[in-house]
Amino acid sequence: KFNREFAPLYREFTGGSEWFGNFPTESPRHKVWRADYFGQEHVITTPETQFKTLPPEDELYVPLSMSELVRNASTPVPFQEYREPGMMNVSIKAVSVAPRIFQIDNFLSEVEVDHIIELAKRKQLKRSTTGSGLDTQVSETRTSKTTWLARQSSPIMDAIMRRAADALRIDEALMRHRNPGEYPDMPNRFPINEELQIVHYGPGEEYTTHTDHGYPDTRPNAPSRSINLCIYLNEGMVGGETAFPRWRNAETSEAIKAVPKKGKAMIFYMKNPDGNLDDLSQHAAMPIIEGEKWFANLWTWDPFRE
Numbered sequence: 001k002f003n004r005e006f007a008p009l010y011r012e013f014t015g016g017s018e019w020f021g022n023f024p025t026e027s028p029r030h031k032v033w034r035a036d037y038f039g040q041e042h043v044i045t046t047p048e049t050q051f052k053t054l055p056p057e058d059e060l061y062v063p064l065s066m067s068e069l070v071r072n073a074s075t076p077v078p079f080q081e082y083r084e085p086g087m088m089n090v091s092i093k094a095v096s097v098a099p100r101i102f103q104i105d106n107f108l109s110e111v112e113v114d115h116i117i118e119l120a121k122r123k124q125l126k127r128s129t130t131g132s133g134l135d136t137q138v139s140e141t142r143t144s145k146t147t148w149l150a151r152q153s154s155p156i157m158d159a160i161m162r163r164a165a166d167a168l169r170i171d172e173a174l175m176r177h178r179n180p181g182e183y184p185d186m187p188n189r190f191p192i193n194e195e196l197q198i199v200h201y202g203p204g205e206e207y208t209t210h211t212d213h214g215y216p217d218t219r220p221n222a223p224s225r226s227i228n229l230c231i232y233l234n235e236g237m238v239g240g241e242t243a244f245p246r247w248r249n250a251e252t253s254e255a256i257k258a259v260p261k262k263g264k265a266m267i268f269y270m271k272n273p274d275g276n277l278d279d280l281s282q283h284a285a286m287p288i289i290e291g292e293k294w295f296a297n298l299w300t301w302d303p304f305r306e
Contacts, residue, residue, distance in 0.1 A: 237291030
């Protein structure tokens with residue numbers, strides 16, 4: 001009843017956006033970067049600098065333990081001899097206001113990108129599915145292949161996840177299994193993010209227009225995907241752009257398209273500051289005409305992941 005009464009008021013107030021939440025809905029628990037105008041820039045500083053060379057294999061391919069994932073403020077950043085020195089500045093630039101889309105150039109180094117692809121190739125990539133949880137299925141709308149990489153897979157993966165947490169202004173402890181004393185107000189100790197999804201597209205493969213979020217159940221403030229920090233792992237293909245056909249602007253009805261560039265990241269939000277899921281975040285992975293595409297998705301949930 002409340003949703004039915006509120007939906008037309010919300011549509012009128014927002015200039016046409018549909019109401020997908022359960023009224024009333026809380027604002028997101030986790031940070032949403034402001035996108036007040038095209039080109040707006042936020043800069044963060046992180047100690048998780050890029051790897052410029054690979055550590056020895058006997059240290060690189062040994063999964064990290066829980067104790068190795070947990071650091072305190074006095075713990076030095078590990079593997080400093082293989083990284084860029086000092087601190088890393090990360091520039092987060094708004095390329096769309098509605099939906100909120102941000103671009104981060106050179107988020108990963110070539111060494112880090114190549115390492116991710118190597119880890120993915122060591123696993124078996126399987127046909128991508130649509131849906132989530134138990135409700136997943138193979139669909140002709142998504143024809144790529146997929147695997148998943150855990151944060152603890154390697155020290156480079158851990159560094160990337162910590163850098164991502166800093167870019168999203170989220171405590172890295174929320175992006176791993178937590179000890180009992182960490183965030184006791186959360187209903188579980190699961191990470192709020194999914195593992196890093198690695199996707200490979202060959203010629204003709206694509207993912208047609210879709211949203212990454214599901215639709216909420218009847219619970220107030222039901223958990224859902226809210227942020228995607230995605231990373232391009234190669235470049236030079238023909239096609240393969242990420243297209244947002246419903247973005248709002250004053251100049252064109254054409255989709256805004258992100259062109260793959262090795263190491264570039266993109267952040268887009270699926271939940272608005274008012275708590276509603278953003279229908280403008282619909283997007284597509286355009287077909288590969290020539291070459292191949294490697295891509296990564298890091299989905300974060302709000303307020304928590306079940």
